[in-house]
Amino acid sequence: MTRSKWARGVALVGSGMSKFGSFLEKTSRDLFVEAYLDMQNSLMKDFSPEGIEAFYLGNFSSDLFEKQAHLAPILASWIGISPIASLRIEDACASGGVALRQAALAIASGQYDVVLVGGVEKMTNLSIAQVTEALATAADTQFEIPAGFTFPGFYAAMATAYMAKYKAPREAFYHVAIKNHNNGALNAKAQFNKTIFDILTSKKARAEQKGRPIPTWETEIEFLSDPKANPPIAWPMTLFDCSPVSDGGAVALLVAEEFAKDFTDNPLYLIGSGQASDGALPDRDSLSHIPAAQIAGQEAYEMAGISPKDVDFAEVHDCFTIAEIMGIEDLGFFPRGEGWKAAMSGKTSRNGEIPINTSGGLKAKGHPVGASGLGQVNEIWKQLHGKAGQRQLTGQPSIGLAHNVGGSGQTCVVNIFERRE
């Protein structure tokens, strides 16, 4: 059934993450340790750090954010697992997902049996101007940035192209934001552990409105349509269309399939993985989708021997709301041009056809870029183990997909996990 070319299978036996948010007093090391300890508390048995044979770190730019490169051996030393091979993988916001894939390939090769994968980013200590400048380095700084683009600008261009091509209304994007905040409100580790209604109405105001009906999507859309509450950042992307600047860490423990049961009674299996790249925005034929995501998804489905309809839920890289809408099309969950309709009709909600970003997504959970891809994997770990609390999906999902995009789509990596009975 599976068409994997890998010499052997890879299993996920542990997963953890720090709280995502803004923590001025914490460094990458603190966030990583928090995630690592959380991983140790996940489903494992018989875990000994001495068994870890290599460490793959996803990190976008501790160089710029903390003036610290060469971070992998430092973190390995910090948790006491030196002298194992330690390296950093960088593919902008896809660094975490790519690190996981590369660690899996190293296991598949036979070189290692047990590999720790980490992702971390510490972004909030810089000024917003400095963060904007640092994030700009994920684009083509020779051509795109001098032309005046910023990351909200890239996705604004894509949103404009998408709206024009598919006659999508501006409001479709708000539905993504509202849904992801609704999910994030049920995730204690989310940076915005709140609905948009809660964010935009102060406690006092809400108390005064006692007796008022429970907020509807219509109320929230009305809120979001008020430019005082939700100013445009790069039209048509408004404040609530953008994921936040975040600090956070996430960790995954991968092992060769044959050893999975030594670590946990309930391993997840990495049944599909795919990765692709692309040039900068001016090099692409179309701005209304992300070609690298489509290719990475196809590769992952082919390896897994499944089709999009076999996926029970997905964490989709919603750095901006338009990105989620393009993503659910690129991944084949909906035909091109139908993503916005799916978002508006609730098909991607927790009780919808294919729940997307039950964790809150990057939008509400937060987007510490190097950690985001592994934060997605943490949600898949929780949902597939029935440990997602109030946001737990019903019907015992068995296949979850993580879609992690770098920059404006120069990188995309897709990893698919399966729970087996």
Added chain:
Amino acid sequence: MTRSKWARGVALVGSGMSKFGSFLEKTSRDLFVEAYLDMQNSLMKDFSPEGIEAFYLGNFSSDLFEKQAHLAPILASWIGISPIASLRIEDACASGGVALRQAALAIASGQYDVVLVGGVEKMTNLSIAQVTEALATAADTQFEIPAGFTFPGFYAAMATAYMAKYKAPREAFYHVAIKNHNNGALNAKAQFNKTIFDILTSKKARAEQKGRPIPTWETEIEFLSDPKANPPIAWPMTLFDCSPVSDGGAVALLVAEEFAKDFTDNPLYLIGSGQASDGALPDRDSLSHIPAAQIAGQEAYEMAGISPKDVDFAEVHDCFTIAEIMGIEDLGFFPRGEGWKAAMSGKTSRNGEIPINTSGGLKAKGHPVGASGLGQVNEIWKQLHGKAGQRQLTGQPSIGLAHNVGGSGQTCVVNIFERRE
């Protein structure tokens, strides 16, 4: 014979490098293209870029040097090989060697058959203060740098410890510099394509000295002992003990062993590979050697089923002269404390027991950090194919080793290549 755990073997079928040096008008992209074209001109037949399935880039910090992160997909797009999976590997000055190892693991896993590995760094456009600050990020910037260390300082501490422990004279280090410049003088791609004698005596002065005997090692040592000609940088490391700040790119093409002959009649085989990490300098028991290098070397020898005496020549990471002396001990070519004697007695010269850094090493060839590890591989490619020109080793060497260190030894990777008849 071989004890490799890899699911299949990996061969090197092409190698290229740009000229190393200071090129203010060039970017990383230019240097990479120069290396890529040089690779295309190496021994291959039937090469088509369409066959490349993934791109692994070693780069230390284009973030800081060029304000460009996410460089792997940009370079892939630049040479027209998108949408293949493209990623950057960062382990400070070991980035190139680690990228090669990770690419090899991806082939060994069965995922890819043909992988392009690149390494690049563009360092010379920054001021020396900015370069020093950028390089400092390869150390522990939370503890080591605030304590006043710079990279010459780290290696000065190691040199001092080494001298104290093994009663090595200061002059031993000069022998490394003189040898590597003698080799670099025969390498047109070296940043310093000159002997130290040539550097320290102007053309005019040399003309006036017509009839004077050919410069001896004694003459050069005398030159180097003059602090006006060779000022101390961080005692006991002087100017000529330090590798330069450089720009450069290097490229290697790796394929699954079974396809090697489709690319060239004379592939080299990656018979051994090892990688290890370590904490910062204050975490180590000893400063007179680099533990990660010893571990990486042992792992590589074990995989290859060989011992140090089977190695015909090696490129050893001589970011500072003391680093080469520690390296030849860490790799088992000489017992601990004997490296300095080997250097002084010519055992590491081209006609010595084990020729070290026939390319000129980082010292004379240059040290564009992300490219250095692949620059080493380029020398192995040339020597094993008998194409090293005036510096060609005699006796048809068949096994060459590359030793690539990150930072002050937080990372080391060793790769061993073999030519088979």
